[in-house]
Amino acid sequence: MNLFASPVFAQARIELKRPESQVKIQDVGQLISALVGTLLIISALLAFFFLILGGIQWITSGGDKAGMEAARNKITHAIVGLIIVGAAWAIMILVQNFLGVQIIGGTLEFPKPFE
Template sequence: MDPQINTLLASVPEHVTIAPEGPTSTTGEKPLGWFKGIGPLGEETEKWKDISLPALKFTQVISLAIGVMTIIAFIWFVFTLFTGALAWITSGGDKVKVQNAQKQISNGIIGVVVVISAIFLFRLAGAILGINLNIYSLLLSLWP
């Protein structure tokens, strides 16, 4: 037998028996548990039986991605708005440059309005149609 296993078995207290289902105490103490894995990642394997945890992680990733994309879109359209204003200021009276700057400003304003209103429109559509737009509860309802 491997010397490391012998050392490990020798370190187990005498009042503990290792049964196939896991260690138990013969002195009536609280059960000691069983090896699930190594370190903090091994402790999480017990939770893998529950579908709600992967569904929760998936919905957190989707929610984070949508939030980040919304913030990036908002920043982009505000940047477009300011660069259009700067182009208008530096146009020097040239009609073509002023028209291009006006188009850029209007595109920036429309973009900001669309990004902000999209959040409210999706919630309103879900409320009117009676659809729960929570991805987490949707995934749980689909699981058998």
């Protein structure tokens, strides 16, 4: 009589286990180290972007005194920003070398799905 009967999978008891956390941050210092390095890179890129934007604004000002002054201020502020970022990076490298702690360059291992 069971020639056409097939098992009903909807009635099977399936247990799904919650995967263990795969975030591997050993300490808060490692997280801060990665964040500091990332923020330095982002701030340097932003300063460089504003430097280029100021140059484009200078070129397109067409001899207008107010436009040239605004572009000059933007370029000056971008250069000051790059100097500040470079000085912050140099100070952190000096502290890193003298104290033997790792401030810049921490690595984080992010979880991979379904591993």
